[in-house]
Amino acid sequence: MSTYDQVEIEDMTFDVDTQTFTYPCPCGDRFQIFIDDMYDGENIAVCPSCSLMIEVVFEKEDLTEYYEEAGSQPPEPVAVAS
Template sequence: MSTYDQIEIEDMTFHPEEQMFTYPCPCGDRFEILIDDMFDGESIAVCPSCSLMVDVIFEPEDLQEYYEKAGVAPPEPVAAS
């Protein structure tokens, strides 16, 4: 899977009400990725209007401040059974 670009999390726009990061796409829409997906290890933001994807560069500990901005707690880890 090839990506269009690599984007630092700091360069993305965080929307607390949607708990989503976005970044402008060359097609005129925007790349999107949910904070919970990032918490689960996903780093690929996709554009819903075209086939482009970007790789979001972040550290898991970076997400805590965004959860605080959204006023929600990070998901609880699933216990191994």
């Protein structure tokens, strides 16, 4: 999978209402990724209007301040029956 660019989490905009990080896309729209997806290990933000993707550079610990800002908690791990 090829990405358009790498972007540091600090360079993205966090929306507390939608709990998404966004970043401007060259097509005029915005790359977006949910904080819960990032917490689960996803690091690719996609643009809903074109095929471009960016890699978000962050550490899982970085997300704590954004959860606090949104007044929420990271998702609880789901127990899987064996």
